[in-house]
Amino acid sequence: MEANNSGTAAAAAELPDSISSVIPGWFSEISPMWPGEAHSLKVEKILFQGKSDYQNVMVFQSATYGKVLVLDGVIQLTERDECAYQEMITHLPLCSILNPKKVLVIGGGDGGVLREVARHSSVEKIDMCEIDKMVVDVSKEHFPSVAVGFNDPRVTLHIGDGVAFLKAVEEGTYDAVIVDSSDPIGPAQELFEKPFFESVAKALRPGGVMCTQAESIWLHMHIIEDIVSNCRQIFKGSVNYAWTTVPTYPSGVIGFMLCSTEGPDVDFKRPVNPIDADDSLAQAKGPLRFYNSEIHSAAFCLPSFARKVIELKD
Amino acid sequence: MEANNSGTAAAAAELPDSISSVIPGWFSEISPMWPGEAHSLKVEKILFQGKSDYQNVMVFQSATYGKVLVLDGVIQLTERDECAYQEMITHLPLCSILNPKKVLVIGGGDGGVLREVARHSSVEKIDMCEIDKMVVDVSKEHFPSVAVGFNDPRVTLHIGDGVAFLKAVEEGTYDAVIVDSSDPIGPAQELFEKPFFESVAKALRPGGVMCTQAESIWLHMHIIEDIVSNCRQIFKGSVNYAWTTVPTYPSGVIGFMLCSTEGPDVDFKRPVNPIDADDSLAQAKGPLRFYNSEIHSAAFCLPSFARKVIELKD
Numbered sequence: 001m002e003a004n005n006s007g008t009a010a011a012a013a014e015l016p017d018s019i020s021s022v023i024p025g026w027f028s029e030i031s032p033m034w035p036g037e038a039h040s041l042k043v044e045k046i047l048f049q050g051k052s053d054y055q056n057v058m059v060f061q062s063a064t065y066g067k068v069l070v071l072d073g074v075i076q077l078t079e080r081d082e083c084a085y086q087e088m089i090t091h092l093p094l095c096s097i098l099n100p101k102k103v104l105v106i107g108g109g110d111g112g113v114l115r116e117v118a119r120h121s122s123v124e125k126i127d128m129c130e131i132d133k134m135v136v137d138v139s140k141e142h143f144p145s146v147a148v149g150f151n152d153p154r155v156t157l158h159i160g161d162g163v164a165f166l167k168a169v170e171e172g173t174y175d176a177v178i179v180d181s182s183d184p185i186g187p188a189q190e191l192f193e194k195p196f197f198e199s200v201a202k203a204l205r206p207g208g209v210m211c212t213q214a215e216s217i218w219l220h221m222h223i224i225e226d227i228v229s230n231c232r233q234i235f236k237g238s239v240n241y242a243w244t245t246v247p248t249y250p251s252g253v254i255g256f257m258l259c260s261t262e263g264p265d266v267d268f269k270r271p272v273n274p275i276d277a278d279d280s281l282a283q284a285k286g287p288l289r290f291y292n293s294e295i296h297s298a299a300f301c302l303p304s305f306a307r308k309v310i311e312l313k314d
Numbered sequence: 315m316e317a318n319n320s321g322t323a324a325a326a327a328e329l330p331d332s333i334s335s336v337i338p339g340w341f342s343e344i345s346p347m348w349p350g351e352a353h354s355l356k357v358e359k360i361l362f363q364g365k366s367d368y369q370n371v372m373v374f375q376s377a378t379y380g381k382v383l384v385l386d387g388v389i390q391l392t393e394r395d396e397c398a399y400q401e402m403i404t405h406l407p408l409c410s411i412l413n414p415k416k417v418l419v420i421g422g423g424d425g426g427v428l429r430e431v432a433r434h435s436s437v438e439k440i441d442m443c444e445i446d447k448m449v450v451d452v453s454k455e456h457f458p459s460v461a462v463g464f465n466d467p468r469v470t471l472h473i474g475d476g477v478a479f480l481k482a483v484e485e486g487t488y489d490a491v492i493v494d495s496s497d498p499i500g501p502a503q504e505l506f507e508k509p510f511f512e513s514v515a516k517a518l519r520p521g522g523v524m525c526t527q528a529e530s531i532w533l534h535m536h537i538i539e540d541i542v543s544n545c546r547q548i549f550k551g552s553v554n555y556a557w558t559t560v561p562t563y564p565s566g567v568i569g570f571m572l573c574s575t576e577g578p579d580v581d582f583k584r585p586v587n588p589i590d591a592d593d594s595l596a597q598a599k600g601p602l603r604f605y606n607s608e609i610h611s612a613a614f615c616l617p618s619f620a621r622k623v624i625e626l627k628d
Contacts, residue, residue, distance in 0.1 A: 036355060037353065037379070039352070039353055040351065041351050042350040063349065218395065219561075245532070247533075247566050252560075253561070253566060290619065295616070295617055295618075297612075301608040301609045301611070301612035302609070303398065303603070304602055304605065304609075305397075305603045
């Protein structure tokens with residue numbers, strides 16, 4: 001999950017509190033988004049603390065998960081498990097279409113999604129719109145293996161509001177739009193609403209694809225139900241929900257909403273554009289650690305309690 | 315995960331500590347099995363605290379996960395997410411063979427696996443060997459929707475050491491053996507070692523199946539590597555690793571080792587014995603909440619980092 005993307009300033013969580021109030025010397029993630037539970041990581045050293053125009057930004061060295069990026073008290077990535085999120089949110093959409101050329105990333109200021117998009121040699125142009133420059137700067141300093149994505153010459157970084165950026169995009173510009181957002185309370189709320197999805201659909205070519213962070217089947221089924229319902233109204237191609245494991249996200253899973261616009265059929269469950277683990281780009285970026293074609297298809301298989309809400313409610 | 319099954323008494327974690335030392339009024343799960351991280355649940359009320367011959371047993375009402383069973387400071391089940399573990403550890407093996415008739419459960423003293431085994435109308439006999447009677451009694455009192463499994467007339471409960479029980483079993487007795495054990499440090503250690511797997515293989519008919527709790531791909535790859543290696547030496551049929559999501563287990567996932575003995579082929583990835591969600595038994599036990607045939611097959615798709623260790627190291 002990544003930085004907010006609309007203009008409102010976040011209600012700032014106090015940084016010292018999130019470190020000390022739970023286990024002394026540990027960081028604990030407490031939020032009304034997951035009441036009654038908390039995941040804690042042991043802190044070796046705080047490496048950065050700052051307050052941008054949009055949110056509190058913190059980086060710490062954890063005892064067992066490598067460096068950790070925290071925005072407004074919520075873990076965005078750890079070096080140990082970021083591969084799962086970054087690879088899945090990127091390759092689920094990009095491996096579902098042939099020859100993606102133009103890709104837009106909304107959010108994702110750490111650069112991890114860029115790193116993954118750049119593995120696709122068919123891609124000619126990668127735009128990113130991230131609202132918070134502090135996230136980009138902090139990632140470049142503290143997470144070089146993630147921020148490596150910014151080094152790709154195909155990348156153009158726009159610092160600004162993703163909602164406004166999308167509205168200005170010419171119709172049918174992109175093959176794929178990836179929305180790497182934070183949770184839908186606070187500044188990222190607009191990224192889960194109908195007008196935003198309408199802008200995304202308009203920015204995509206016929207048969208183009210969107211992938212957006214879509215919360216946890218264990219915690220947020222009511223949010224997911226709304227997202228699915230909104231997307232079914234707006235995207236006239238395929239609308240599918242996928243999920244994967246990320247240990248440091250609440251409940252240990254994160255979901256993705258995958259949609260395609262009217263046009264050439266997209267079957268998200270059967271990737272048509274396999275990415276080779278040992279392609280020429282792997283050398284610079286390291287091999288894929290998580291994604292493969294099998295886990296791509298498996299990600300769309302839902303537990304019965306989730307299937308009932310997501311798939312069978314047409 | 316469930317009670318220990320060998321004779322050694324556990325090094326007892328102090329119960330009051332696990333409640334109070336971290337977040338006041340919260341239970342935190344801290345263990346050398348997952349250093350540097352902890353998952354915490356808010357406690358509404360402690361419902362039971364006891365010390366058996368083998369371990370500390372605690373039940374509390376949590377704020378958002380229902381009632382929670384804790385053994386030696388480690389969460390074994392919560393009412394909110396127990397369905398994932400119980401259904402997967404049971405139906406992965408039982409849906410992989412036709413007409414299972416005789417099933418042995420080692421551990422599983424809460425009764426949840428029994429509840430799931432009993433959904434299979436072909437089953438004629440269900441033996442359970444659980445070492446700790448206190449777990450059974452506590453489950454019957456505090457988790458009636460889980461312990462309902464004990465009411466099935468096909469069930470015979472043996473209180474005793476699972477390792478010894480298995481050694482006394484006549485060769486080729488069972489169609490399936492399910493090992494619902496706790497972690498391999500402390501009393502359950504033997505359940506992850508070669509002699510135990512040899513006893514299981516002997517107790518199974520040709521083409522019979524074992525499913526055993528096999529830890530987390532994110533945390534315990536070295537343990538998994540050993541289990542896989544042991545099983546490949548002992549089980550001459552199929553040897554496969556599967557995993558699923560359980561939010562209240564460390565790292566949010568738990569794995570299963572599925573093996574079959576020499577004999578009729580078993581393809582664990584393609585279930586041949588589908589269980590109907592609305593069969594006649596569902597009325598008494600409630601419908602399946604998690605398992606379905608799609609998620610069965612998907613459970614065998616591993617992230618690349620795990621596949622490299624588990625599948626490609628032949």
